[in-house]
Amino acid sequence: MRVSRWLADRWVMIVALLVLGYLALPILVVAALSFNRPSSRLSYDFNEFTLDNWRQPCATSDMCDAVVRSVQIGFIATVVATVLGTLMAFALVRHRFRGRSGINVLIFLPMATPELVMGTSLLALFVSAGVPQGFWTIVIAHVMFCVSFVVVTVKARLAGMDRRLEEAAMDLYANEWQTFRRITLPLVLPGIVAAALLAFSLSFDDFIITNFNAGTTVTFPMYVWGAAQRGIPPQVNVIGTAMFAVALLLVGLSSLRGRRARRAALLAGPS
Template sequence: MRRWLADRWVMGVALLVLGYLSLPIIVVAGLSFNRPSSRLSYDFNEFTLDNWTHPCATSDMCDALVRSMEIGLIATVVSTILGTLMAFALVRHGFRGRSGINGLIFLPMATPELVMGTSLLALFVAAGVPQGFWTIVIAHVMFCVSFVVVTVKARLAGMDRRLEEAAMDLYASEWQTFRRITLPLVLPGIVAAALLAFSLSFDDFIITNFNAGTTVTFPMYVWGAAQRGIPPQVNVIGTAMFAIALLLVGASSLRGRRARRAALAAPVAAVGAPTSAS
């Protein structure tokens, strides 16, 4: 009886927390179908699909959105490649100074964005680098790499190395083992790290604001629009991005489960090693 009550209590708390976290998303999704009475009104006035059929009614907003997506994609690709290579080096190889590097990885994560933004601003000004699109990309890569390293490291640390050893025992080369065993198992972690890096880059405002120059990103546009009324199309974009992220996370999780089952069930078939007759 006590166990039953404890389980119900834990489930109730979990549902409350989930509802609390989901409430802003639900409000944004609802307001995406609203025709406000004025730009400064956030009350639900009238149901409409115009916001969804004309998401780029405000051209400046869509320009800022595309620019943020370009910055986010470039920063994600670069930081994911660098962070994944660094994670493999820190987990799979022993070298002098590894513990110090492990500690430095957390430095950008622990540093306040205000401090990092002003530091990068001083660096770019001292180096004579004009502020704009590429200074934003450099700044975003700098803090996204740490999150990629930590995420991929956690995935690598939880892997069963015996699967790789079994593949090598069955005459698989190092490249075959990496391509058929290691990469499928670590891929969900890499995808999760890439999604995290993109969301951090796309959402960043403080560091971007210090190093953007005249370039306007989507968060900067929303911040400026908040003073004169946020257009309802912003809610459409937010709802669409949440739905896409949810689909990507679900697809990544499903792919990870299939990869684990395939690697655990038939390492011989995955490697395709020849058998020798005695």
């Protein structure tokens, strides 16, 4: 009877923990395999614990070249998509203009379009325009679908922001720039950071659209796909674990900064 009552009171928490465990399981497997010395290139069983993979993450030079290339593409695409997406989000939330509803619909199209369709469409566009496929066609393609995710993320942050804080600052004779710098930006910054992290993750992880528009350029996902046919080196798990740890750290710092910004905004006055 006591067990039944305990389960009835805590079933939501139990289900949540099970779901979190299910989501974390692949990450834990990758992290564990990053410390594995496989018996062969095609073996994925845990054979022997070792730190050699972490000591020599670039033992396979081609893999590290692909990682650097993916980071470069992701960084450029993230910066461009974050700037454009943030400006579009402010325009769509804060202003009323003709065609606003149509733009909102267009924003969701890249998110709803299958990657296979988008990849082939961009390939046809680049070929018909005579644009050589390579590094920059990948960047252009990634910006196109990353912008939508940035707009949606920043819009949600702006829509949930209390406009009375800005009005209170203006009542205290803060001009528009002071209000934006001291109130609006600190409150919306966690949403912008989250959007940038999402854009970088999508860009770094993309395979289908990249494969259609890469030409001879090899990114990290393309390298992993090719290596899967002859054996994935354990350093791939090292890269994946390290990137997850960095992303987790950045999300934690962004969340902490967001809480501090909300408290500071309640006390901030015009400078």
